[in-house]
Amino acid sequence: MATAFRHRLMNNRDILTAIGVVGIVVMMVVPLPASLLDILITLNISGSVLTLMLAVFTVEPLEFSALPSLLLIMTLFRLSLNISTTRLVLLNGYAGQVIQQFAQFVIRGNIVVGFIVFAILVIVQFIVITKGAERVSEVAARFTLDAMPGKQMAIDADLNAGIINEQQARERRKEIQNEADFYGAMDGSTKFIKGDAIAAIVILFINIIGGFISGVVMQGLPLLDALQKYTMLTIGDGLVSQIPALLISTATGLVVTRASSDSNLGEDLGKQMFQNPRAMYITAGVLVVLGLLGLPPVPMFLVAAVLVGAGVLLERKSKVSDVVDTEAARNSEIEESKKPENVLNLLHIDHMELELGYALIALVDVQQGGDLLDRIVLIRRQIASELGFIVPVIRVRDNMNLQPNQYNIKIRGAEVATGEIMPEQYMAMSNGFEDESLPGTPTKEPAFGLDAKWISAMYREQAELSGWMVVDAPTVLATHITEVIKAQAWNILNRQDVKTLVDHAKEQAPAVVEELIPDLLSLGQIQKVLSNMLRERVSIRDMITILETLADQAHTTKDTDRLTEHVRQALARQILQPLLGKDKTLPVLTLDPQVEQQILDSIQPSDYGTYLTLDPKVLQVLMQSLSREVEKVTLKGYTPVLVCAPLVRINLKRVTERQIPQLLVLSYNELVQDVQVQAVGMVGIERAS
Incomplete structure (x- = not known):
């Protein structure tokens, strides 16, 4: 039963928070009994202490990202308590045992001491802590925003260098954005604390003056008794409010002044302040000198002795730690060298x-x-x-x-x-x-x-x-x-890259992907088609058109070379666009029909695709003839383009791509209707003599 109630309570924290905020506002209007007010004041104090402890144990400021909103809620809660206690003080001359005992405990019933303590608390909170936290938040927000472009570029650089992956890059970008939002919110939320300190001063004088008038006029108390009674209650009320406010301000300052670290404040102070024995010895020497010059020798010599002892212990611990670390590092290296993972890491090859x-x-x-x-x-x-x-x-x-x-x-x-x-x-x-x-x-x-x-x-x-x-x-x-x-x-391009591209296309056209893979073609076959396209620098950006074409043609053939030609035909306008002039004219070279037929007859299928079986001498003559024609076309200012039959195109391109890499080879099926083809030369074997 208790477990179920706890789970239900945790699952409805948002509703409880909303009810709590509304309840705080209601407190300003609805009178509360003194006994309930004692409980709420205790909650205010405990909440402030808890906030301070969370700030002390926070490693990174973003771990306490709810602090700006919490400051507003806590400030509103304190003001509601001030209003409730003021109402009870003015009506009944009594605001509960907590305020009464607090005044007696802190100031021992002395009004003058109470005023001074209250004034010091307000000054410390308003001028020292709150002002400093506000300035730090303002500067941090400004510098965080200014540094965002540089941090984004650093993330992109780390991503490009392979130091981080895409997911880590997204997390870092989100962290930078959250950091800027946090400091911006803290810059605004510190204004609440400043306003709370000002309100405390105003409420103090209102309570004293109002209480004095209420005591004399409504309760018939003598002037001095009324002044004594209501001043004590007012100071007690002010201390009960300002001490939690001081704790909240301190927590705010601790969070916004936290530098980058891997541990909390206590661990950082312990490591950094007590890590150098020489600093302790020098400090001890200064205390001894001050004791000899006339300052009280007992506390000076006592603290100096503690510092010397701590320095000696720290030196011994450091020596032992160095030996242990050295031995541990040696053992760790031995153990790591035995792990098979270290050998496996050597097998990784970067793309x-x-x-x-x-x-x-x-x-x-x-x-x-x-x-x-x-x-x-x-x-x-x-x-x-x-x-x-x-x-x-x-x-x-x-x-x-x-x-x-x-x-x-x-x-x-x-x-x-x-x-x-x-x-x-x-x-x-x-x-x-x-x-x-x-x-x-x-x-x-x-x-x-x-x-x-x-x-x-x-x-x-x-x-x-x-x-x-x-x-x-x-x-x-x-x-x-x-x-x-x-x-x-x-x-x-590898299969994983192809899967990434296919998955991206599936978000826009799931039907074609589900039809094609794996029933008609595998990822490996699609990879070969895409590789054929990229080999001739044809863009594969229109992945949906490519997949739809493959889905249409895969029913009739699984030959990746033939599928490549079908895809090129589907992307014909994209392929031709960079080659056309303003008048949409395409200057081309053509093959002698006899040469084209000879090449067609020499195409042989294999397990690795088709290939040419032309006589080497014939092939050499063909390359010489092509080179001469390409040179002529280039001198005329044209891009060298050769048009041939679809079955000839891919095999001829593979033969020419090494010796004549600048030659573009198109098939007749890639020439769309509105393109004007202008023949500027013909390649024939007999011309190579």
């Missing part, structure tokens, strides 16, 4: 890695002005927007085996690109009309292989005026990373 020589570390150090991690975040967003591909976290680390200015880009532990940049210089890239007299170190632009020079900052303006394209070193590296990702996206 992508960026290794930097020691001279390039400044590019990722925010304190030195490095913004490479922020650039990588932008690269990931750019790739997601252009290719619809979620770039995995790029692990950035230093490699002392590299040259100082060298960097490596790795995919699954294998190096796919390397380069060398000069972090303090600019790269000036040739456009064919450069000034040969420009001083600099000749080099090659790593992403596109253009002729370039490394120049110092003083020659930047001269290079730009001479027709060079000038960029800084981080931009060179970021561009290289971008191009590597675009070129290797098909190789980076």
Whole structure:
């Protein structure tokens, strides 16, 4: 029965809180008996002590995030008690045993002492604690808001570097927002405490004057007796209110002044104030000197002896602790080395890695002005927007085996690109009309292989005026990373990435996903189709169209190459859009019909897809002919595009992608009706002689 009642009580805490707040407001209007008032005053004192204890044991300010609202409720509760006690004092000349005994206990019945103690409490609360807590809250709120953009960028950088995952990043962002809201609320809630202190002073004089008039006029007491009686009650009432208010103010100050720590206030003070024996010895020496100079020797020497003894014990404990820690660390290393998990961790391979020589570390150090991690975040967003591909976290680390200015880009532990940049210089890239007299170190632009020079900052303006394209070193590296990702996206994509993309599409079109997977195609087959698309830098952002096309065609074929061609046809406008001019004309190369038929006849199926079985000599002649035609088209200012039959397209692209990577190969089915095709050349084997 008791357990059920406790559970019901805990489950309805919100209702109890609402009833309590309403009850506090009702107290201001409804007269309360003195016995009930004694209980409520005791609750006020105990609640204030409890709040102070919670503040002492709080590790992080956000652990006590309800404090701003609690301050308002406690302040309202104290004011309600003030009104209730004032009503009883003025009506009956008695406000309960707690106020009566409090006045006798604290001030011993002395009115002058009572006034002084009350004034000191109000001054300490109003000027010292509340004013300081208000200022700390205001500054903390302002600095928290100002620091939010930098903290957000730091979270993005940690996420990009692989230090945290997406879930941890979301939690950190939410924590930053909650911290800003907390200090903003604390800045406002401290005004309640200040107003409460002012109200206490006003209520004090109202009670004394009103009580004096009530005692003389309504109860017929002599002037001195009335003044003595009501002043004592008023001071007792004021002390009963102000001591809890002082505790609440102290709790507020403790919470808002808490710095970042892993332990509560008591543990921090114990560790930090009593961690240095030399400080204790010096303090003891100062006390001894003061005792010898004339101050009371007994307390001075007694405290000095305690400090010396504590310092000796601390030194011994520190030595023993060092020995124990050393032995524990050695045993821990032995135990860790025996665990199989340590071997398993060595098997982990990052999707992508960026290794930097020691001279390039400044590019990722925010304190030195490095913004490479922020650039990588932008690269990931750019790739997601252009290719619809979620770039995995790029692990950035230093490699002392590299040259100082060298960097490596790795995919699954294998190096796919390397380069060398000069972090303090600019790269000036040739456009064919450069000034040969420009001083600099000749080099090659790593992403596109253009002729370039490394120049110092003083020659930047001269290079730009001479027709060079000038960029800084981080931009060179970021561009290289971008191009590597675009070129290797098909190789980076794995089944887990595909599942993420499919799950995202399922939120918008669950029917097509449920129809396709797993009954028609597996994730592995979809991955091969998407890899084929990314291999030719075709965006897979329109995932719903891709899945719908696969669902339509998977009934007739499971060949991923054929499925890829169907998907490309569905995305034809997207593929053609970047190739068209203003008049929607597409200059293309075509294959000689005999060559096209020869290629069709040489296509052979296998367990790994289709492949060409052309005679190597014929293939060599074909490549030479294609290279010449591509060069002619490029000199005319056109993008080299070859149009052929759908079955020929993917096999021919795989043959040409290494020797002629700039050649785009389209099928006839990808040419939409409103596109004007202009043939600018024909590729034939006989032309390669």
